[in-house]
Amino acid sequence: MVSNNFNPSFRHPLYIIRKGLYNKIKQYSVELNGNLLDFGCGAKPYQTLFAHVNKYVGVDYDSEGHAHQNESIDFFYDGHTLPFETHSFDSLFSSEVFEHVFNLEAILPEINRVLKPGAKILITCPFAWEEHEIPVDYARYTQFALHSLLQKNGFRILITDKNGHATAALHQMFMVYLHDDWLNRVFILSKFNFFKKMVRQVMIPFFNLLFIATEKLWPVNKRLFLNTIIVAEKIEDCFKQ
Known part of the structure; x- marks a missing residue:
């Protein structure tokens, strides 16, 4: 940890x-x-x-x-x-x-x-x-x-x-959107703790691990x-x- x-x-x-x-x-x-x-x-x-x-x-x-x-x-x-x-x-x-x-x-x-x-x-x-x-x-x-x-x-x-780099920036902004914006703005889902836990405990770790595993496959653009x-x-x- x-x-x-x-x-x-x-x-x-x-x-x-x-x-x-x-x-x-x-x-x-x-x-x-x-x-x-x-x-x-x-x-x-x-x-x-x-x-x-x-x-x-x-x-x-x-x-x-x-x-x-x-x-x-x-x-x-x-x-x-x-x-x-x-x-x-x-x-x-x-x-x-x-x-x-x-x-x-x-x-x-x-x-x-x-x-x-x-x-x-x-x-x-x-x-x-x-x-x-x-x-x-x-x-x-x-x-x-x-x-x-x-x-x-x-x-x-x-x-x-x-x-x-560009791909890392796009991935990180998507994680922010998923965690801070998407769940809170989807009115129906935001009412259920189950969906909140799914996003925070399953989806966030999954997408981060997926990015880590595939990062070297993406072309590197250092302008973003x-x-x-x-x-x-x-x-x-x-x-x-």
Whole structure:
């Protein structure tokens, strides 16, 4: 059995996106070290992947789209200024957060400020995904937009990777539709727990296993995918002194 919903089993409706993202973060977590800031940490679902760092600090913003009950957040910020001294951290991790930051271009200099020269950052952002944490869902960034934003704010791109491909994205969106929309909208079926259990305990695992078994048979189209993963390095201070 898996540890949590961010590293789920094939029985979970979000298995494809979350398992793939977990593996990508695990792969690139070794790039970060020292004192690490988790920007938009939430419940810190990936903290165990960074057991090698000296210190793990989580910061988040108390927005209306995300409840923070029972989350181990160390600091909150006001959406503009991070509550840390300049050059406080050796690395930064931020997963599935940038799409929720309305003023991303304004906060990137602040992220730059709290990082030491040479610090590395690991960022993941959704690409093909539904609206979520409504109404605080503002953007979907291509890799080129992320490159431009980071480079303008004192970072050099080291690694760009993708989680999933076109077939994986289509399968995952179908699982979301099946689990969240189809069953709830088919009025007659939604009245019977038997059908709910069939979808959640039989159909979801079946289709996920079928996809896993046949994935290598499908042509790979990387222009449509689930998440963008970027590792970058701070090469200069880029903030108002």
